[in-house]
Amino acid sequence: MLLGSDIQNVLHPAGIQASRIGSLWNGYMVVLVTVYVVVVIWMLAAVWRAHRSTAPQVSDAEERPHSITVGVASALTLVTLIGLLIASVATGSAVGTYGDKRSDALEIDVTGHQWWWEVQYPDPEPDKSFKTANEIHVPLNTPVLLRLATRDVIHSLWIPNLNGKRDLIPGRVNKLWIQADRPGVFRSQCAEFCGLQHAHMALVVVAESNEKFQRWKTHQQTAANDPVTPQQLHGRSVFLSLPCVNCHAITGTDAYATIGPDLTHVASRPTLAAGELLNSKGNLGGWIVNAPAIKPGTAMPPNQVAANDLNDLLAYLENLK
Amino acid sequence: MTELALDAATLDHEHAQLAHTWAHAPGLLGWLSETDHKKIGLRYILTALCFFTAAGIEAAFMRLQLSRPENTLLNPDLYNQIFTMHGTTMMFLFAVPVMEGMAIYFVPLMVGTRNVAFPKLNAFGYFIYLAGGLFIYTMFALHAGPDAGWFSYVPLSGPQFDPGKRADTWAQMITFTEISALVVAIEISVTAFKQRAVGMSLNRIPLFVWSMIVISFMIIFAMPAVMVVSSFLCLDREVATNFFNRPEGGDPIYYQHMFWFFGHPEVYIIFIPALGYVSTILTTFTRRKIFGYPVMVASLVFTAFMAFGLWVHHMFATGLPQLGQSFFTAASMMIAIPTGAQIFCWIVTIWTGRLTIRTPLLYVLG
Amino acid sequence: MSKALLCALLTALCALGCHRETRSITVSAAEAQRVTPVREGTNQPGTNLMTATALKNPYEGNAYAISQGQQLFEQYNCSGCHFHGGGGIGPPLMDDEWTYGNSPANIYESIAEGRPNGMPSWGGHIPNYQIWQLVTYVRSMASLEPQNATPVRAEEMQPKKAEE
Numbered sequence: 001m002l003l004g005s006d007i008q009n010v011l012h013p014a015g016i017q018a019s020r021i022g023s024l025w026n027g028y029m030v031v032l033v034t035v036y037v038v039v040v041i042w043m044l045a046a047v048w049r050a051h052r053s054t055a056p057q058v059s060d061a062e063e064r065p066h067s068i069t070v071g072v073a074s075a076l077t078l079v080t081l082i083g084l085l086i087a088s089v090a091t092g093s094a095v096g097t098y099g100d101k102r103s104d105a106l107e108i109d110v111t112g113h114q115w116w117w118e119v120q121y122p123d124p125e126p127d128k129s130f131k132t133a134n135e136i137h138v139p140l141n142t143p144v145l146l147r148l149a150t151r152d153v154i155h156s157l158w159i160p161n162l163n164g165k166r167d168l169i170p171g172r173v174n175k176l177w178i179q180a181d182r183p184g185v186f187r188s189q190c191a192e193f194c195g196l197q198h199a200h201m202a203l204v205v206v207a208e209s210n211e212k213f214q215r216w217k218t219h220q221q222t223a224a225n226d227p228v229t230p231q232q233l234h235g236r237s238v239f240l241s242l243p244c245v246n247c248h249a250i251t252g253t254d255a256y257a258t259i260g261p262d263l264t265h266v267a268s269r270p271t272l273a274a275g276e277l278l279n280s281k282g283n284l285g286g287w288i289v290n291a292p293a294i295k296p297g298t299a300m301p302p303n304q305v306a307a308n309d310l311n312d313l314l315a316y317l318e319n320l321k
Numbered sequence: 322m323t324e325l326a327l328d329a330a331t332l333d334h335e336h337a338q339l340a341h342t343w344a345h346a347p348g349l350l351g352w353l354s355e356t357d358h359k360k361i362g363l364r365y366i367l368t369a370l371c372f373f374t375a376a377g378i379e380a381a382f383m384r385l386q387l388s389r390p391e392n393t394l395l396n397p398d399l400y401n402q403i404f405t406m407h408g409t410t411m412m413f414l415f416a417v418p419v420m421e422g423m424a425i426y427f428v429p430l431m432v433g434t435r436n437v438a439f440p441k442l443n444a445f446g447y448f449i450y451l452a453g454g455l456f457i458y459t460m461f462a463l464h465a466g467p468d469a470g471w472f473s474y475v476p477l478s479g480p481q482f483d484p485g486k487r488a489d490t491w492a493q494m495i496t497f498t499e500i501s502a503l504v505v506a507i508e509i510s511v512t513a514f515k516q517r518a519v520g521m522s523l524n525r526i527p528l529f530v531w532s533m534i535v536i537s538f539m540i541i542f543a544m545p546a547v548m549v550v551s552s553f554l555c556l557d558r559e560v561a562t563n564f565f566n567r568p569e570g571g572d573p574i575y576y577q578h579m580f581w582f583f584g585h586p587e588v589y590i591i592f593i594p595a596l597g598y599v600s601t602i603l604t605t606f607t608r609r610k611i612f613g614y615p616v617m618v619a620s621l622v623f624t625a626f627m628a629f630g631l632w633v634h635h636m637f638a639t640g641l642p643q644l645g646q647s648f649f650t651a652a653s654m655m656i657a658i659p660t661g662a663q664i665f666c667w668i669v670t671i672w673t674g675r676l677t678i679r680t681p682l683l684y685v686l687g
Numbered sequence: 688m689s690k691a692l693l694c695a696l697l698t699a700l701c702a703l704g705c706h707r708e709t710r711s712i713t714v715s716a717a718e719a720q721r722v723t724p725v726r727e728g729t730n731q732p733g734t735n736l737m738t739a740t741a742l743k744n745p746y747e748g749n750a751y752a753i754s755q756g757q758q759l760f761e762q763y764n765c766s767g768c769h770f771h772g773g774g775g776i777g778p779p780l781m782d783d784e785w786t787y788g789n790s791p792a793n794i795y796e797s798i799a800e801g802r803p804n805g806m807p808s809w810g811g812h813i814p815n816y817q818i819w820q821l822v823t824y825v826r827s828m829a830s831l832e833p834q835n836a837t838p839v840r841a842e843e844m845q846p847k848k849a850e851e
Contacts, residue, residue, distance in 0.1 A: 039664065039668075042668055043667075043668050043671065043686070045672075046668050046669075046671040046672040047671055047676060047686065049672060050607060050671050050672060050673070050674045050675060050676040051676045051678065062673075063612065063669075063673070066612060066669045066672070066673065067613065069665070069669065070612075070613060070616065070662065070665040070666055070669060073661065073662075073665045074658060074661055074662045074665065077657060077658055077661040077662075078658055081654045081655065081657055081658065084654060085650065085651055085654055088650055088654075089647045089650065089651075092643060092646060092647060092650070093643055093647075096643050097643070114482075148640075152476070152482065152842075153474075153476050153477040153482050154474055154476070154477065154573065156638055164637075164638070165638040166638055166640055167638045167639045167640060169573060169574065169639060169640070170476055170567055170573055170842065171567025171568070171572070171573070172567075172574075172640070174639075174640035175640070191638070192474075192638075193469075193470045193474070193477070194477060195401075195477060195482065196397040196398060196401065196710075196712060197397065199397075243721070243812055243813050243814065246762075246763060246812065246813060247762070259762045290714075290719075292712065292713045292714045293713055296396060296397055296398075296712035296713045297397060297398075297710075297712040299758075301714065301719060301813070301814045301816075301817060302714050302716070302719035302814065303719070303814075304716070304719060304720060304721065396712065397712065398710050398712055463705065463708070464705045464708045464709065465707075465708045476842045479842055480838040480839050480840050480841070480842070481754060481757065481758075481838055481840070481841050481842045482754070482842070484710075484750035484751050484753060484754035484836070484838060485707055485708045485750035485751065485836065486707070486708070486750075486835060487708065557839075557840075558838075558839065559839060560839060561839035561840040563840075566840070566842060566843065567843070568843040569843075
């Protein structure tokens with residue numbers, strides 16, 4: 001699911017912003033390669049000519065035509081640049097203000113942490129607003145405004161298939177418009193060096209049909225699944241008695257801390273620890289028992305849990321679809 | 322006769338005195354008190370090459386670590402230090418000093434003077450550069466090498482997120498090397514303006530000297546910015562000032578502006594001497610004087626001016642206003658015009674010259 | 688002779704510098720243990736306390752531990768009562784008055800076992816190494832840790848709209 005050439009690729013745009021940037025890139029490529037080839041051919045011709053030349057030193061008067069050549073070439077450079085500049089500025093302003101006038105835009109708050117992404121879908125009704133981590137779900141063909149902030153140092157959100165980079169800067173709220181035009185799972189990666197685990201700070205953007213998105217959203221708005229089996233029931237009490245509750249929240253229980261990712265629907269996410277691990281029972285167990293061994297420097301402490309307690313805890317967490 | 326003999330004796334005496342004045346003092350003391358520009362220039366170049374080697378070794382470690390996923394050759398802490406050391410070494414201890422070394426060696430020879438202006442200051446500049454380099458490598462060996470990237474953005478390098486003395490090491494080294502760069506810049510510009518041989522007017526000096534004059538001026542305007550910002554970083558870290566702390570009125574973006582106001586001209590401080598080399602090599606191997614000398618000089622000066630007007634293109638992802646971004650995009654593109662003009666002039670120089678194809682020229686063509 | 692001296696000096700320097708600069712980014716099983724102190728009543732810390740003498744702070748003078756402690760101090764809401772060390776509901780931590788002593792072991796016990804009249808017991812709720820990080824940070828607030836390992840201030844974040 002997380003593999004494939006399309007997953008994090010600036011050359012396969014999946015949205016209007018990225019396609020505009022992509023066409024700009026292609027346009028630049030064509031123009032610049034042409035200029036490069038022309039100049040190199042000109043230079044090689046000069047070398048070829050001069051290599052065989054036995055002509056005496058040229059006088060200043062004879063150099064006059066060459067001055068005109070240089071002048072014309074420089075003027076052509078200027079014209080090319082102005083053309084490229086207009087294209088670039090037009091793209092920039094189109095991408096930057098894309099959805100400002102759209103009323104159907106979806107707004108999402110993204111907060112950077114060392115080293116994971118907190119994603120909140122705000123709602124005018126507070127109990128309908130919910131949080132998830134390291135994944136953004138967006139409906140197709142809808143402009144989405146990401147409001148970017150950070151809890152600690154500077155991070156940078158870069159979803160190559162959808163748009164350019166935008167930094168998350170302390171004390172600021174930056175904005176980034178994205179719009180996905182084809183379904184897919186697009187990987188994103190922190191693009192501003194942010195400390196020990198900068199390399200393991202990934203995010204996935206899931207672009208899906210509006211119908212699927214609404215279903216996902218409605219489900220995320222609900223409280224966590226209640227434990228069903230006795231094992232899961234015991235798992236919940238293990239969760240509530242362990243240090244987990246110091247940092248994590250599960251709606252519908254007494255755990256409501258906001259330091260670590262919200263675990264209300266943890267089992268529905270594709271990855272753990274910001275793309276570090278695929279979300280499987282084994283990985284989750286390893287992560288709980290010794291997270292710093294997997295991701296040195298992480299704020300998640302190792303936990304000493306008896307084997308059967310761990311098993312029950314995992315059964316409970318796996319049920320939090 | 323007696324008068325003449327006396328004269329000869331005086332001459333001998335004067336000669337001996339002169340020889341004594343200009344002679345190299347022996348021993349370690351002599352080595353330390355050396356002020357000859359060729360020796361100092363060579364020392365700069367050799368020291369820079371040593372740091373270059375060190376940076377290369379660091380790069381090799383980085384590549385080894387990255388050669389397979391989830392490699393455990395280096396832990397994240399050490400890796401961060403190594404890549405920061407690599408970047409810092411390349412930018413501050415190799416690229417600029419090696420260009421300064423070339424300037425110190427060649428500029429006096431090319432303008433026809435015995436030494437650079439302020440030779441003792443020149444020696445001081447070298448030693449302070451060496452001190453900066455040795456300082457940061459000693460701290461690296463003591464496990465206190467900087468680890469916030471060669472740009473050391475706040476708040477990652479600030480008091481809360483970079484505990485210990487690591488970012489202070491970085492900021493201190495900046496002060497060392499930038500003092501050295503400023504010293505060299507002043508010497509080279511004074512040498513080129515005040516100590517040219519008789520009859521060598523400014524429109525006759527080699528383009529190499531022009532390129533060195535231009536970078537000297539760039540250093541004088543750019544380096545203070547990074548010295549100031551690294552000092553602010555030190556103050557934030559040591560005495561709890563709030564230059565980069567938003568709630569108290571500071572701003573992390575302010576750091577980036579100051580840093581790149583130095584950082585972008587730095588790129589041209591490294592690039593412009595290379596233009597000087599190309600012009601010098603081309604005129605030699607095409608056996609003619611450079612075509613369009615005034616255009617070449619104007620291009621160098623224009624590049625230098627433009628270089629100070631486009632630092633923001635390093636900060637396009639920070640969410641600055643659209644209008645500002647467009648301005649800096651335009652400025653970044655316009656720098657292609659002087660560069661283009663120079664390339665065209667070189668091509669014409671080749672076109673009308675009589676080529677001797679030797680290794681240096683092949684490098685230039687490549 | 689001088690060479691040996693130099694070597695000794697360098698080693699000493701390294702030992703000093705290295706301890707301050709070491710970052711314990713992985714945690715051993717022993718450090719990760721949670722120590723549940725004996726609790727006699729339901730609300731009060733008991734009398735059968737852990738012995739302070741056996742406790743040694745592994746992070747004394749370590750810059751990374753102080754900085755981690757600084758973050759934990761906010762995250763675990765120590766500031767809720769101690770207000771960034773200035774005190775309010777709980778006693779101030781940056782002065783030189785210590786009701787229960789200022790040695791690392793004393794502070795460890797205050798955090799792990801709690802103290803009457805409001806200080807909750809954290810033993811059993813957070814791993815040992817985090818208690819030690821908090822101890823080191825608390826001591827640094829009162830200048831009991833080396834100054835060269837102590838951050839001079841924290842970064843406070845206040846979101847503000849970006850310039851447009």
